Amino acid sequence: MLTPGHQPAPATEMDQLPALLHRVVAELADPAITYLLGGHYYDRTAHPRYRHFPAVFALRQGGVWNVEVGPDFFAFDTELIVYPERGAPHYPGPWADRFRATVPFAQLYQLCRKVLTPDELAAETVSYGPETIIYYNVAVYRQYPTPADINQAYTAAPPSTEHPLVAVLTAVAAGLADPGNQYVVNTTYFDSPSGPVLLGMLHLSAHTVWDLQIENEAFTCSVLLNPHDRQEKSPVRVGFVQVWQVLLSNSPQMEWEEAAENSGLLYDAPEVLSSYARQGRPA
Incomplete structure (x- = not known):
């Protein structure tokens, strides 16, 4: 026209x-x-x-x-x-x-x-x-x-630019004082001394994580990664854009449905996992 x-x-x-x-x-x-x-x-x-x-x-x-x-x-x-x-x-x-x-x-x-x-x-x-x-x-x-x-x-107050995982992980850090709390952080990958760990799952508890540091877009900590040496602490870094779920349970054996029913689903971003699945590489 x-x-x-x-x-x-x-x-x-x-x-x-x-x-x-x-x-x-x-x-x-x-x-x-x-x-x-x-x-x-x-x-x-x-x-x-x-x-x-x-x-x-x-x-x-x-x-x-x-x-x-x-x-x-x-x-x-x-x-x-x-x-x-x-x-x-x-x-x-x-x-x-x-x-x-x-x-x-x-x-x-x-x-x-x-x-x-x-x-x-x-x-x-x-x-x-x-x-x-x-x-x-x-x-x-x-x-x-x-x-x-x-x-x-x-x-109006300016909108917060803080990533929601900052608040979630701050609560996790406080909850680690209770030995009964068991946390799982599901990721598309995280960085370790030996390279990226694809679809890595981190188990965080009072006896399995040390030096948890929360940044604006990532967190770092030391965890037990070596199955042959349960005393070796490995430093890892996890970008928030790689995290698709954070769960809380009072048992090391954690099921998604059980955690959700008991208000243990602390963070859920299925789009991160979907993006990883579509691309076939870290989101």
């Missing part, structure tokens, strides 16, 4: 966004092509307030990097040049405020694309006319936030 002037009609459906945004990523290699993104809000890092209104960004070479097209979001690293007020950090500036922005598809209502002329490449500003619009979702546009929505977002 062509609009007057023989311009292709812009896309209007949210399910068309992934293809359009992958095109954006590919064309960032061309300095003569620039995009303008319009949305209601974006979430950002490196700021005490994580949600910001509106989401208006020029997307062009050198202006954004580490671009990601997710299943329902568009994310990228960028920077704003700011001149802080007197007494504020980085005064008087200019200061490059670098952060990662994430725009949900449900908030993105417009995308424009323009091929710059040599004169426009040298200009400080770029104008986007109606003919540059390649995506416009009127339903999303009409869901603009109210002042109450904005005030609520500005006062």
Whole structure:
């Protein structure tokens, strides 16, 4: 379908966004092509307030990097040049405020694309006319936030970025003080002195684990791996993305169904195991 002037009609459906945004990523290699993104809000890092209104960004070479097209979001690293007020950090500036922005598809209502002329490449500003619009979702546009929505977002606490296994393993570490507690950590693999242990299962109890250290994205400990020497302690490292289950029982012989019935299923991420099965290698 062509609009007057023989311009292709812009896309209007949210399910068309992934293809359009992958095109954006590919064309960032061309300095003569620039995009303008319009949305209601974006979430950002490196700021005490994580949600910001509106989401208006020029997307062009050198202006954004580490671009990601997710299943329902568009994310990228960028920077704003700011001149802080007197007494504020980085005064008087200019200061490059670098952060990662994430725009949900449900908030993105417009995308424009323009091929710059040599004169426009040298200009400080770029104008986007109606003919540059390649995506416009009127339903999303009409869901603009109210002042109450904005005030609520500005006062909300930022979402936690802590991996849920941090809390689970903290509870495990405390529970190891009871010799009757038996824990099993099921993984797609973990690292050991002799290399990766595929589909490794770790049995953690007061008598089988030492030096448990919990990090942001992994944990380390020493366990008994050598079947020929039950006194040898082997250091292991387990990435959280490799853990698909954590169980608690009061018996070394643990069954999944029994643990679940007795509230012993502390963590369950079957998608990790499914991904391993599909790929045939560590997730």
